[in-house]
Structures are given as structure tokens and as C-alpha cells.
Amino acid sequence: MSSYLKTNKFFVAVLVLSLIIGGLTFSNLPGPATSLSVQTVNGVNYNFADYGSLTHEQLALFNYLDTIVSQEYQPYGNWSGWNAELFAGLHHYVLAFMSYATAGLFESTPGYRTDYYRNFAYDLIKKMNTTVAEFNDTSIEYREWMNPSYGFSQYHYPNATNSSDLYVGGYRGPANIMWTAHYALMMELYERNFLTGELASEIGWYVRDWNNTLTTDGYGNSKEGGIFGVGLIPCEPYIVFVQCNSIPIYTTELYDNLYDTSYMDSGIWDYGLDFINTTMQDGNGLFTDGYYTMEPVGFHYPSEGPPPTFPGLALDRVMLDGRPRVSSYCNAWSLAFLEYTQPEETIKDYPVFVDLYGKDLSADKMYMVDSYYYPSRFGTYDILGSLFTLALAKQRGDVSTRDRILNFLYGSFNKQWSADGRTLYYDTASLEPFLQAVLAFGWIWGTTPVTIRNLADARPSAFWGYPYISHADDDNMWVYQAQWNPVKEGFVLNIRVDQLSTLTFSNFDHVPTAYSGGSAMAQLTTSGADYTLSLQPGTYNIVIV
Amino acid sequence: MSEGNSQGKKHALLERLRIQSWKEALWTVIFSFIGAVIYLVVALIPMPYTMVSLFKLGLAPALAVIPAAGAMRGPIAGLLTGYIGEVVHVLIITGGIVTATLPALAYGIMGFVVGLARYDFARGRSLGKLSLLSALGFVMAAVLILAIGLMVEHSGTLATIGFVFLPLVTVGLPSVVLLAPVFGRIGHLALKGLNLGGIVSR
Numbered sequence: 001m002s003s004y005l006k007t008n009k010f011f012v013a014v015l016v017l018s019l020i021i022g023g024l025t026f027s028n029l030p031g032p033a034t035s036l037s038v039q040t041v042n043g044v045n046y047n048f049a050d051y052g053s054l055t056h057e058q059l060a061l062f063n064y065l066d067t068i069v070s071q072e073y074q075p076y077g078n079w080s081g082w083n084a085e086l087f088a089g090l091h092h093y094v095l096a097f098m099s100y101a102t103a104g105l106f107e108s109t110p111g112y113r114t115d116y117y118r119n120f121a122y123d124l125i126k127k128m129n130t131t132v133a134e135f136n137d138t139s140i141e142y143r144e145w146m147n148p149s150y151g152f153s154q155y156h157y158p159n160a161t162n163s164s165d166l167y168v169g170g171y172r173g174p175a176n177i178m179w180t181a182h183y184a185l186m187m188e189l190y191e192r193n194f195l196t197g198e199l200a201s202e203i204g205w206y207v208r209d210w211n212n213t214l215t216t217d218g219y220g221n222s223k224e225g226g227i228f229g230v231g232l233i234p235c236e237p238y239i240v241f242v243q244c245n246s247i248p249i250y251t252t253e254l255y256d257n258l259y260d261t262s263y264m265d266s267g268i269w270d271y272g273l274d275f276i277n278t279t280m281q282d283g284n285g286l287f288t289d290g291y292y293t294m295e296p297v298g299f300h301y302p303s304e305g306p307p308p309t310f311p312g313l314a315l316d317r318v319m320l321d322g323r324p325r326v327s328s329y330c331n332a333w334s335l336a337f338l339e340y341t342q343p344e345e346t347i348k349d350y351p352v353f354v355d356l357y358g359k360d361l362s363a364d365k366m367y368m369v370d371s372y373y374y375p376s377r378f379g380t381y382d383i384l385g386s387l388f389t390l391a392l393a394k395q396r397g398d399v400s401t402r403d404r405i406l407n408f409l410y411g412s413f414n415k416q417w418s419a420d421g422r423t424l425y426y427d428t429a430s431l432e433p434f435l436q437a438v439l440a441f442g443w444i445w446g447t448t449p450v451t452i453r454n455l456a457d458a459r460p461s462a463f464w465g466y467p468y469i470s471h472a473d474d475d476n477m478w479v480y481q482a483q484w485n486p487v488k489e490g491f492v493l494n495i496r497v498d499q500l501s502t503l504t505f506s507n508f509d510h511v512p513t514a515y516s517g518g519s520a521m522a523q524l525t526t527s528g529a530d531y532t533l534s535l536q537p538g539t540y541n542i543v544i545v
Numbered sequence: 546m547s548e549g550n551s552q553g554k555k556h557a558l559l560e561r562l563r564i565q566s567w568k569e570a571l572w573t574v575i576f577s578f579i580g581a582v583i584y585l586v587v588a589l590i591p592m593p594y595t596m597v598s599l600f601k602l603g604l605a606p607a608l609a610v611i612p613a614a615g616a617m618r619g620p621i622a623g624l625l626t627g628y629i630g631e632v633v634h635v636l637i638i639t640g641g642i643v644t645a646t647l648p649a650l651a652y653g654i655m656g657f658v659v660g661l662a663r664y665d666f667a668r669g670r671s672l673g674k675l676s677l678l679s680a681l682g683f684v685m686a687a688v689l690i691l692a693i694g695l696m697v698e699h700s701g702t703l704a705t706i707g708f709v710f711l712p713l714v715t716v717g718l719p720s721v722v723l724l725a726p727v728f729g730r731i732g733h734l735a736l737k738g739l740n741l742g743g744i745v746s747r
Contacts, residue, residue: 363643
């Protein structure tokens with residue numbers, strides 16, 4: 001042995017060093033895949049791969065989000081753990097898109113509807129609706145609208161300072177689609193996923209307000225193009241964006257589907273859709289980023305190049321040669337949310353978008369440049385555009401692009417698991433701590449099996465009569481799959497249990513039996529009108545019939 | 546005399562490239578394809594890593610396959626192993642071509658540079674030379690990839706440096722320095738065990 005070492009010193013040295021370095025850096029491997037079996041119960045075949053499923057990491061990321069959202073951990077007006085001190089004005093976007101991402105997670109296991117998911121969704125909405133009266137400058141109302149530097153509070157249209165003109169300055173009013181639409185959609189997805197009825201009336205108020213804004217002059221007279229003349233609603237009192245208006249368009253679609261109304265058929269958004277598909281376009285058939293309906297108060301004209309026209313397209317702030325502003329985040333967001341309404345546009349535009357904005361970094365990494373006018377720049381908006389493209393690429397079935405962007409966004413951060421193994425986040429402190437919450441929901445948004453387009457459809461009314469898990473020891477379990485098959489009349493449950501846990505099932509019309517591996521493992525226990533199943537620690541693929 | 550000298554130089558060059566006869570050239574091509582397949586298989590395995598601030602630390606064994614192939618069978622084998630392996634890798638991951646396959650060519654150049662020297666895989670000094678030349682070839686490849694990103698792909702400067710060049714260097718450099726001699730030695734022993742040692746020996 002010693003003679004071998006003497007004659008092979010270098011070989012042994014590099015081999016040992018390789019093992020040491022490999023050992024010291026052994027982390028951040030991809031999480032385990034969810035185990036999916038095939039079982040035959042009473043002659044009926046159940047292939048678990050046919051049902052929506054979540055991974056252990058997706059659930060751990062959600063558990064992390066719960067710790068910075070739920071009232072159980074902090075009051076609604078508190079931002080502890082958000083690393084958002086320097087990002088006033090962005091909080092409401094994070095809340096909104098976190099809501100959309102997690103709505104897809106909930107929909108992936110539609111038969112698991114305990115307080116755990118429902119309370120999270122509810123607390124997000126409450127956090128979005130924090131007021132100055134209750135939370136002062138930590139409220140969303142202050143950070144998104146009331147901050148004195150914005151000057152939005154008192155605002156009239158078309159003359160901002162003429163109090164005789166139409167008042168559009170209210171926080172919840174007709175010139176604040178960047179909050180009203182997100183808030184309404186968050187509530188709507190809550191009702192879509194949990195059907196409590198509690199928020200239906202408030203959602204309806206917003207949809208009616210948009211209808212008024214888009215089809216009248218604000219004084220009760222019918223007007224084509226609505227108050228602002230373009231069939232769209234401003235984000236700030238003087239500029240409209242395709243991306244922001246894609247949210248109320250999507251919300252109106254879902255509202256019609258949920259409450260059997262016909263706002264879309266009535267043409268509420270027809271003028272605006274035509275406007276974005278014709279006027280707010282660049283030379284490549286993609287959307288431009290912003291259109292001024294009037295000159296903003298205190299507008300700073302560019303030092304060189306042609307001045308902007310009002311009303312007119314927002315111009316690029318760097319090129320200063322009169323070309324319209326374009327951005328990847330605007331297009332990714334818009335194409336994703338508008339696909340339900342105009343699928344042919346998104347399907348046609350998507351490859352053009354990826355080709356124009358996508359930048360190959362390596363075989364396994366790419367990102368979306370903020371603007372294709374100046375691709376050599378790199379900053380926050382490139383990351384933002386890449387983040388939105390995750391959801392769009394998934395929706396378009398472009399797994400390669402989705403995965404390469406995931407590698408770009410997440411490959412530079414360590415995974416941080418909690419000591420008890422319940423929560424996970426990506427530690428972004430070395431680059432930007434604010435990204436921590438964003439990347440947590442971003443992973444969920446980009447990887448769960450449910451798309452934005454899927455969520456625009458309401459669940460069939462029969463769904464609410466299907467058996468489901470109504471109560472459980474949520475803190476002790478990982479629910480990877482939970483779905484009732486109405487045709488086979490069986491409940492598919494894929495679950496890991498860390499400690500002895502009990503699940504309560506509602507809506508079964510008989511005493512059900514749980515099967516594992518095709519063999520009966522237990523009959524559920526009757527508990528009032530419900531049935532309970534207790535599970536020892538372990539991982540199970542169960543069919544309950 | 547000069548014609549004979551020229552012929553000798555030509556033969557030496559062909560021998561260095563391991564294509565001095567049809568049979569040798571065929572072996573070089575076969576070896577390259579096997580090397581590319583090994584590179585591809587290893588490259589597709591997710592590797593662990595740890596971030597220390599903005600620095601990515603870990604090993605990328607696939608990168609070490611390229612200089613090892615060059616060291617074992619000469620510059621053309623190194624070039625083809627890196628180029629073909631990475632092109633197919635890109636094809637599998639993206640379904641297309643990235644930057645006209647230029648980054649793959651940079652990997653190939655690393656194998657080519659390493660393959661220009663002769664090695665005795667039984668001697669530690671020679672393995673040390675393989676480590677050094679692997680580092681040299683790798684740095685050339687990394688700089689080329691940086692230049693391709695900035696000047697051909699026109700990616701963001703910060704993105705190219707921060708998300709490509711920096712992790713490539715911090716992971717790739719120790720990988721080729723440490724693992725290329727390991728793979729070269731093991732490959733050499735494996736071929737000897739198969740009575741194919743002549744493919745490698747110089």
C-alpha cells in the first residue's frame with residue numbers, strides 16, 4: 001500500500017482533493033420526484049401519473065411563504081422577513097403574483113381543501129387590502145397610492161387639478177387598475193378555489209366599476225372607449241399598460257365563468273383589446289410598454305430626441321430617438337394572462353417573443369432581456385422579465401425554455417431548509433434579499449402542473465359535491481396528490497406523513513375504504529357526517545373508494 | 546534532404562494528431578465519439594454545488610472528460626469530444642443550437658490544446674503536466690466563451706460575467722485540474738484492461 005502511494009502520489013492527491021471538494025460542496029441537488037404508482041382497486045385501474053401532483057420542494061416553498069404571509073406569524077400590516085424596506089410600491093405586486101402562483105398550487109391538489117391553504121389565500125387578500133387608517137405607512141394603501149410623492153390622491157380627469165372634472169383619484173377608483181384588478185383577481189381566485197361566497201359581492205363591485213369606466217364617460221353617458229378613450233384603465237392616473245389591463249380582462253372572464261354573467265360577450269373589453277392589438281404594438285407584433293392618455297403632471301421631457309406626444313405611446317427612456325418603450329416583462333405577463341381571451345395572439349406571438357427577448361447564456365441557461373433595444377444591459381427588469389416568462393413558457397408547453405430560465409434564476413443561490421425540514425427558500429442575500437419571497441413563489445408558478453389559463457375556468461358545479469379532505473393535521477404531512485375521480489368514483493391520495501396524523505374526508509355518501517397497492521388497508525372511521533383516516537409515518541399512494 | 550525533412554515533419558504532425566494512417570484516423574474518430582457520449586452522459590447528471598456569496602463552488606466532471614480525451618488520444622480527439630459532446634448536449638436540452646455552436650467549439654479547443662502534449666499516465670509528473678495544460682486549455686475556453694457571450698450573443702455584460710464566466714471558472718477550473726488526470730489515468734487503465742492500451746500509449 002505504501003509503495004503504491006509512493007509511486008502514485010499525484011494521482012492519489014488529486015483523487016483525495018476531488019473527494020474533499022465534492023463532499024464540501026454536496027448540496028443544492030434537485031429535490032426528489034414524487035412517487036407515482038399504478039393500482040387496480042376492485043377492477044378499476046388508477047394510474048397516479050394521470051392526476052395533478054406536487055413535489056416535496058414545491059410544498060416546502062409554500063410552507064416558507066406561509067411563514068411570511070399568514071396572520072399566525074405576523075399582522076397584516078407587518079413586513080417582517082420580506083426584505084422589502086427599499087421596495088415601497090412593489091409590495092402589492094408580490095402579493096398578487098404570489099396569490100396567482102399559489103392558486104395554481106391549490107388547484108394541483110383540488111381534493112385537499114383544509115384551513116391551511118384557505119387561510120393562506122385569505123390572509124394574502126387581507127394583506128393586500130391594508131389601509132392607512134389601520135396600518136399607516138406600512139399599509140398597501142400608503143405604499144401603492146397615498147405616498148405624498150405620488151400625488152395621486154386628488155386627481156381629476158382630464159384636467160388633473162380641476163375639481164369640476166371627473167374625479168378619478170380614489171385608491172379603489174377608476175384610475176388605479178394596478179391595485180384594483182389584482183385585488184379583485186385575488187378575491188376571485190379565492191372564491192374559485194374555496195367557494196365561500198364571502199367575497200363575491202366585493203368582486204362584483206369592481207367588475208361593475210370597470211364596466212362603467214370602459215363603456216361610459218363616468219357621468220352615466222355611454223361612450224366608446226370609456227372615460228379614458230382607449231377602452232383601457234390607467235395604472236397611474238395618466239398611463240395605461242397592456243400588462244396591467246390583462247389582469248381585469250382575465251378577471252372579467254373568470255367572473256363570467258363563476259357567476260354566469262356575460263360581461264365579456266357584452267363587449268366590455270372589445271375596444272381595449274382592439275387598441276392593444278393595433279395601437280400598442282411594436283414592429284414585431286408584440287406589445288409596447290405603456291400609452292399616455294394625457295400628459296402627466298410634472299412630466300420631465302427627454303433632453304434630446306423627439307418629444308413624446310399626448311396621448312401617445314410611452315417612449316423608450318434610453319434610446320431617445322422616438323421609438324416606443326418595449327419590455328419582456330410587459331409581454332410575458334400580457335401574453336400569459338390574455339391567452340384565455342385571445343389564444344391565437346399568444347400562440348402566434350410566443351415564438352417571436354422568445355426569439356426577440358431570449359438570450360442564450362449556455363446550454364442550460366437563458367434569460368429574457370428587459371428591452372431588445374439594448375441587450376447588453378442587465379438589471380432588475382431582466383430578472384423580472386425572466387420570472388414572468390417562467391409562467392408563460394410553462395403555459396405554452398415550452399419546457400426547455402422554462403427549465404433554462406429556472407437554471408438562470410435559481411442556479412446562483414443556495415437552498416435553505418429549516419431545521420425541521422418543513423420550509424425551504426432560496427437564499428438570495430448575496431444578490432438581492434428582496435428576491436427571496438419572489439423566487440419562492442416563482443418556482444411554484446413555473447413548475448406546478450396548473451397554468452394561468454387553466455385557472456380562468458370555474459370548477460364545474462358538481463365539483464363541490466366531490467369527496468375532499470376538509471380537515472387534517474396539516475403540519476405533519478405533505479400532500480402530493482389529492483383528487484377525486486368522478487368517473488371512477490375514487491379518491492387518489494399521495495401523501496407523506498411525518499407523525500401520526502388524521503385526515504377528515506367530507507362528501508362521501510358511504511363508509512369508504514382506503515386501498516394501498518391495490519389491497520384494502522383500512523376502512524375510514526365515521527365522524528358525524530364525515531370520515532377520518534389515521535396514518536402512521538410513511539409515504540403512501542392510496543386510493544379511497 | 547529537405548524533402549525528406551518535410552515528409553518527416555508532416556508524418557510527425559499526422560502522428561501527433563493521431564491520423565497518420567486510415568486505421569489510426571478511424572480509431573481517433575471512434576474514440577472521439579465514445580468520449581462525446583461519456584461527456585454527454587456525465588453532463589446530463591445534475592451536480593451538487595454550494596454558493597459562497599456570489600461564488601459557485603463544486604465540481605463539473607463532464608468538463609474534465611474533454612481534456613482527458615485529448616490527453617489520451619490527441620488533439621483531434623479532444624476537439625471532437627468537446628465539440629460533439631457539447632453540441633449534442635445543447636441539442637438535447639434546448640432542442641436547437643446555441644450561438645452557432647461556438648461555445649461548444651471553445652470546449653473543443655480546450656481538448657485540442659491539452660492533446661498537443663504527450664503524457665505517460667503511469668507517472669505523476671506527467672499527470673501533473675496534464676493538470677497544468679488542462680488549466681491552460683480551460684482558461685482559453687472560458688475566455689472564449691466570455692467573448693462569444695459579449696460579442697456574438699450580445700448578452701448583458703453583468704449576466705455573462707456573473708451567471709456564466711464566474712461560475713464556469715470557479716467550478717470548471719478545479720474540475721479540470723483535479724479530475725482530468727484522474728479520468729486520464731482510469732481511462733488508460735481501463736483500455737489496458739481491454740487490451741486496447743495501444744490506442745492511448747505514446
